[in-house]
Amino acid sequence: MIKSLLPAFFFCLPFLLTAQNDLSGTWSGLLFQNDKPDTFYYQINLTQKGDDLSGYSFSKNKDGQTAAQFQLVGTKKDDLYVLQEVKQLFPDQPKWCLKYLSLNYSNGVLEGFWEADGCIPGTLRLTNAKFSSTPATAPFPLGHWTGQVAQSDRDYGFFYELDLEADGKGTSTIVSEGNGGTARHALEWHIDEDTGNLILSETKLLEKSSPDWRWCMKSGNLKVTRDDLKTTLSGPWWGYIEGYTPQTGPCAPGQMYLEQIAPTPAIEIPAIPAFQPYVDATARTVKTGRVLEVGRPDIRIKVWDNGIVDGDILTLFLNGRKILNEYRVSKRKFSINVKLHQGINYLILHAEDLGKISPNTVAVSVDDGIKEQIVILSSNLKESGAVMIRTFEIK
Secondary structure (H helix, E strand, O other), X not given: OEOOOOOOOOOOOOOOOOOOOOOOEEEEEEEEEOOOOOEEEEEEEEEEEOOEEEEEEEEEEOOOOOEEEXXXXXEEEOOEEEEEEEEEXXXXXXXXXXXXXXXXXXXXXXXXXXXXXXXXXXXXXXXXXXXXXXXXXXXXXXXXXXXXXXXXXXXXXXXXXXEEOOOOEEEEEEEOOOOOOEEEEEEEXXXXXXXXXXXXXXXXXXXXXXXXXOOEEEEEEEEEEEOXXXXXXXXXXXXXXXXXXXXXXXXXXXXXXXXXXXXXXXXXXXXXXXXXXXXXXXXXXXXXXXXXXXXXXXXXXXXXXXXXXXXXXXEEEEOXXXXXXXXXXXOXXXXXXXXXXXXXXXXXXXXXXXXXXXXXXXXXXXXXXXXXXXXXXXXXOOEEEEEEEEEXXXX
């Protein structure tokens, strides 16, 4: 479906007076090509005013390795929703087909046909849970998720959290160790009926610590996976700069990864966690959002500043014991060899000084000699980020 192709035409469709359905929102599903096994995830963020349609679309192949975003315009013509991709917003290369969509709407489903100059045509089916009489329910626990966001034009990641509510709404929190500080956004989410993926869109900025910084308003298409330790959400995101539109201010896209630790008894967590002495001594709460599994107790921990070096000073605790004391973080990866307990262990990031940019956010890697796993932890002077590390025997 990817080819070098410039827009063959820019079309103008007649204005019709009113639309019976306002289909503004995020629509997601699958796109197919006739007589080919290729299947693409496809998503539209649509705005409808009367019979005029605008927005942007996002397409990726099934393995998520290739993706593109497009500007859309269109109209509602009788019972038909007609949309045209008029510009590829990213990447610059390779060029994808600019698709012309003819869609019918019924009970939360947009489906129909697409075609493009020089491309094999096909069909597509998109859903939006808020328009359906039988919306899909989440196949995973709701509540709090912790992880990170990467962006294609930066060599560092952002600490990222989601709080998902049962009504299809929620909030996100993003923390930058570089410029920007912290921001919180309102969001909407739903489960794609065809793929089972979580579809989310940030809809409104709620608060930010740096008034002059403009954040990306992100949308994501996240695959849900589970094991005994955790449930994960992972996949691409794209968006536009706060105060702009997808056409006038697209953001460089990237990847999201979030975790929710499995509840007991999937993980046998002691009734009194190993970090309780730390809580008693510091009067700080511990927020455990990530879980790692290692194949041997002897591991190497590395810590470094993954953003702008701003004078952060930290102490690391492993199971309540200091393993690194009042260390000023730099770009250099500082290594510590430690021995884990059998079973559940807790590595805690304790902020001593937040530096010039609050909060204290650092990259931490855990290497058991088999693989290296990297997480981003964030702490302030009241709450300490932590990662749970579980040892298991490789047979």
